[in-house]
Amino acid sequence: MAVIIGVARETAAGECRVAVTPETCRKLVAAGAIVRAERGLGRGAHFPDLAYVDAGAQLVDSADDALAAADLVLCVQPPPADVIARLQHGAVLVGMLQPQADPARAAALEALGVVAFPLERLPRTTRAQAMDVLSSQAGMAGYKAMLIAAQLAPRFFPMLTTAAGTIRPSKVLVVGAGVAGLQAIATAKRLGAQVEGFDVRPETREQIESLGGKFLDLGVSAVGEGGYARALTDEERVEQQRRLGEHLKTVDVVVCTAAVPGRPAPKIVSAAMVTGMKPGSVIVDLAAETGGNCEFTRPGDTIEHDGVLVAGPLDLASLGALHASEMYARNVFNFANLLLRDGALAFDWDDELLAKTVWPPRPSASPEQ
Structure with a gap:
């Protein structure tokens, strides 16, 4: 079964950026994923719904519709604890998550066994430059x-x-x-x-x-x-x-x-x-x-x-939400590519970019399918 990627509208005050643009949506669909996007997702960054439809996304009416059955959730700011609580058990969450800044958020992630990748933890190496959200947004x-x-x-x-x-x-x-x-x-x-x-x-x-x-x-x-x-x-x-x-x-x-x-x-x-x-x-x-x-x-x-x-x-x-989103979404897409293998999610814990970014931190492990 194809990986379902969920993307909901950002709810943090003043946040207009998006984690998936029509450009990266098209690439994710080409990689064999199903992209479910909440209607109005890109409004603040000036990406109309029609552009997402043209890129192959499935538009849905609410955040729950976008995220509840998603295998992989992409975001800019961390979802609130009550939204995290409605994700499916074992879902993968990628974004600027800052789990240690909010005990309720951290507890919600752990309770559901969410595999979280806070991109602010990404090692600053040459290979990681294309995924470096801190630099692109700075x-x-x-x-x-x-x-x-x-x-x-x-x-x-x-x-x-x-x-x-x-x-x-x-x-x-x-x-x-x-x-x-x-x-x-x-x-x-x-x-x-x-x-x-x-x-x-x-x-x-x-x-x-x-x-x-x-x-x-x-x-x-x-x-x-x-x-x-x-x-x-x-x-x-x-x-x-x-x-x-x-x-x-x-x-x-x-x-x-x-x-x-x-x-x-x-x-x-x-x-x-x-x-x-x-x-x-x-x-x-x-x-x-x-x-x-x-x-x-x-x-x-x-x-x-x-x-x-x-x-x-x-x-x-x-x-500067339009260009900031384009850069951020490309960073996120490049990281998500590390998780997608033959149309399915896979975690190679011998890859330092995954092993050092995942939260909570875990010891090195053999590749998992």
Whole structure:
């Protein structure tokens, strides 16, 4: 019997992305799967129902109809615990699931014996790049964060020569040079700003400079594992803050993107630093969803402190839902391909991408059919 793949509309507030686009639906059907999609699935990302029908999907009227009999469920955000409870026993669930963040969700997954693959746990290897949802979605988030900064800033980004005189370019600093930070740097450069990038990992200098930015060297290094930064020591943090605080007095726009996986976002921009910035300056904190890099960040809000705007936008990738969905759905399809063998589900636990992504973690095992 063919594998039934279920996809329901996302229910999280502000979430417009989809885990299956018409493009990847067609590929899943070609691989021998039956795709059941809830009506209106792609509305927020501008994919009409007819496009899914043309791609071979079966449209159904509710999430229960899409998921209840599904062997494989694909999603963006984790389904609520009550939805998980209605999945069939032993179903496979793939998405950004964060099971450890919600005890009720974790309990529901375990109670039904759901084989969960939280894609945020995917090893960061060369082979996994085509499945790396964190990177693909961070790119959109960095792009949107810089556009928000440009909108909030009371100044032009590029240098302009006008009959009323010359306008100097805005000075933009991007804190954190991961995927989101590098996209933010590239976007600011395209908008004509004078761009700097700061990261405690010195190896990011070349990447920042390749995008036309200037590397801000504060003399603090925190090289970590897996391409991420490690947490700074207390002494390193004090010295970093002192030097960064002085530099921020000259900056017009700051976009914060620094993150440490599995932990709250590091506090990099202190209240004292914000107080020392020029009136009219703007901070956009992309790390707001994990607490923010700035002490004044309020997730989901924009506040003003002594003339400085501090924005903590949420769901940034969802603001570019069409292209973000196309990238995310391709990531999901590439991972799902590891699970499909001759039209059936199979788990090769000797494959590190499966073994290290599955939740709860399990010891290595021989391939199962």
